[in-house]
Amino acid sequence: MFLAEFFGTMTLIVLGDGVVANVLLNKSKGQNSGWIVITAGWAIAVMSGVFVSAALGGGGSLNPAGEVAGMIAGGDVMVGLTNIAAQFAGAFVGAIVVFLLYFPHWEVTSDAGLKLAVFSTGPAIRNPMWNLVTEILATFMLVFVAGAIFSATVGIGGTAGLGPLAVGALIWGLGLSLGGPTGYALNPARDLGPRIAHAILPIPGKGDSDWGYSWIPVVGPIIGASLAMIVRLSIGL
Numbered sequence: 001m002f003l004a005e006f007f008g009t010m011t012l013i014v015l016g017d018g019v020v021a022n023v024l025l026n027k028s029k030g031q032n033s034g035w036i037v038i039t040a041g042w043a044i045a046v047m048s049g050v051f052v053s054a055a056l057g058g059g060g061s062l063n064p065a066g067e068v069a070g071m072i073a074g075g076d077v078m079v080g081l082t083n084i085a086a087q088f089a090g091a092f093v094g095a096i097v098v099f100l101l102y103f104p105h106w107e108v109t110s111d112a113g114l115k116l117a118v119f120s121t122g123p124a125i126r127n128p129m130w131n132l133v134t135e136i137l138a139t140f141m142l143v144f145v146a147g148a149i150f151s152a153t154v155g156i157g158g159t160a161g162l163g164p165l166a167v168g169a170l171i172w173g174l175g176l177s178l179g180g181p182t183g184y185a186l187n188p189a190r191d192l193g194p195r196i197a198h199a200i201l202p203i204p205g206k207g208d209s210d211w212g213y214s215w216i217p218v219v220g221p222i223i224g225a226s227l228a229m230i231v232r233l234s235i236g237l
Helices: 002-024 035-055 064-072 077-101 103-107 112-119 128-149 163-178 188-200 216-235
Strands: none
Touching (some): 002 035, 002 077, 002 112, 002 188, 035 163, 064 077, 064 128, 064 188, 064 216, 077 103, 128 163, 128 216
């Protein structure tokens, strides 16, 4: 359902980009609280988004890379494309909400790079090939482990049960373990939707939106999710 994925992804971005704003922007009460806070906030953001999507009758995907992987596995193409549109729209709107929530803090933050980091990911060391590899492998682990979480063998109740809690824990683990090189985008909508919002919004002293890097957190997750789905199908996961 369009609304389920829209509001689920919007929730994801409001809480996810929100925690980054809290940590990075000047005069925020959470300023400089660090990576542990960011990864914990993103874990709760994903869990909350999945719950919202599920409550509205959706599948809790929130991720175009997952939709592409699902279509590879034989899922309905029109449903997948509708969900992708909803996810990008929800991510864009969620970024606008974060902009409004932290409105006075943009002007008092002089570092344009920190402002962009609220909205989108960037590499710790800029090396396009290895940045791409990082996003591929990190997203592979997301989709591969998520397949185990929601498998019939594990049987923890899907999105109506403990599934979103387990996925939140997985996101926390991915951020702590694999997030250092690129900021663990894992999700094209999570990165591109807010990056477009950053480009459009009247953020004081924002600088550019780093479009030269923007393809990596889109292409990498799609490749990683697709590879994970192929492996899952081949081993019956």
